[in-house]
Amino acid sequence: MNGESPKPVTWETFAAGLWRENPVFVMLLGMCPVLAVTNSAVNALAMGLATTFVLVASGLLVSLLRAAIPKQVRIATYIVIIATFVTIVDYTIQAISLDLYNALGAFIQLIVVNCIILGRAEAYASRNRPLPAVVNALGMGVGFTFALLCLGGVRELLGAGSLFGVALFGDRFEPWVVMLLPPGGFLVLGGWLLLFAWLRRRRGQAVSVEGGTCHTIR
């Protein structure tokens, strides 16, 4: 992680965020939206896509400007860049679907302080050329969206008997009210963490994260 080592863009650049460094299931970052907006699969998907967009766009811009940003004010600069894209997302979602906008509430604006994005900007985008930065951000975004969908799917399935708003069990389904409430978020997250930790152990992968990438902001 020292300066301008021109790393080749490999599958691993993209796949790191999917599995080995999955922001939710491995790094446990961004817990706030993970727990708060995953009460339905649609909300989870929208939140995931919004975050992915901000991740990719801010990654690109930070990477392009990495030589111009003074080291002393870099965090503030990243925040301004991220906030710009969050504003775009904010207004776009409002224009597409007001229902969705109201369901996600303050959590769209709160993407600004999502530590995954700031972490990527600090640990990856500011040290790499634009192409790997974008590919890596995309991988992280897809990994984040995947994690949100894992939670949102289970919670909507048990809590409302539907998936993406399509009822699966007919109208006699008895909803598990607890799944839509905050405790359900914690329970389902715990269940997924258990499952993924177990899978990783079975595959013999040590739970170690590439040096420095996430130790800086945990």
Added chain:
Amino acid sequence: MSGTRIELRTAPHAHAPVDVPLIMRHVIYALLPIVAWSVWLFGLGTLLLILTVTATALATERLLGGEGGERSIRDGSAVITGLLLALTLPPAFPLWMGVVAAVAAIGLGKMLFGGLGMNPLNPALVGRAFVQAAFPASITTWIPPLGAERFTSVAPSTLAPPFLRPEGLAEWIADQRVDAFTGATPLGLFKFDGVITPLRDLLAGTTAGSAGETPALLIVACGLYLAFRRFLDWRIPLAVMAGVVLAAGPLHLLDAERFPDPWFMLLSGGLMLGAWFMATDMVGSPVTPWGVLIYGLLIGLLTVVIRLFGGLSEGVMYAILLANAATPLIERLTQPRVFGAARRKE
């Protein structure tokens, strides 16, 4: 140096033949009369519920126990969790929800923390709290005791297919030919209608309520058996009851219209079952002499506060869970002075 052998042993030299399986077996014996009375009151459906929940508890323990599962189901603690959980559920609770409750009880309440002896909270109550949060309607749907057809038919809600809403219970209750059943427990009747159930019914258990929480007299008798065998700490139920009386008594004297008398508070709801069989869970309760007292009083006080001032009509479950959670703190604060150690200087 010939022939004489001296065997060297370390203390303790005297052993009591009491181990975990023995205690658990006796707790099961003490629960069986309550189970029998519960089946007599509520019928075949309740028997099915108790069997299903207990079997699920055992299966979950076996499955999640991994290699130690075989051994850990043999100590009998999972049977107790299953029985206690079933006794706290409504008699016509759907079987599939009972399965969910048992999996939550053993899985979330016990095995997740490392199995027997590691659980900070009472597993049976964790299971009940889970279904209370998941299925708020079913967990507060009661059936009358001593229904006419309770041994020839099973309430339709008991046999509701998995994941589906129980239906048709009202017609079934109408078939039971019970006079004036309002569908509420004594505590609910008091809280929402201001009706006090006669003490005779509370003592015998011939009221609506969870499967095994109603017969106050029988529960005390079974609990006393365990207390005399020293398989439970008699100070805990006593302190719980003292807590209830200390909290409910002054309130009753203050305003007899709004607050019921302590007898009613003691004998209604799940207080007796909770005080004798759940609060006394050896894992979740303190061991220090003063700690036991504080723990019991806390449960009694919280129960009264939740019942009289909370939104729910019953609060024993949450009171015990809260006191379980406070146990490490209570024990820390009430550590006895080590014999011979100097008094701490101020």
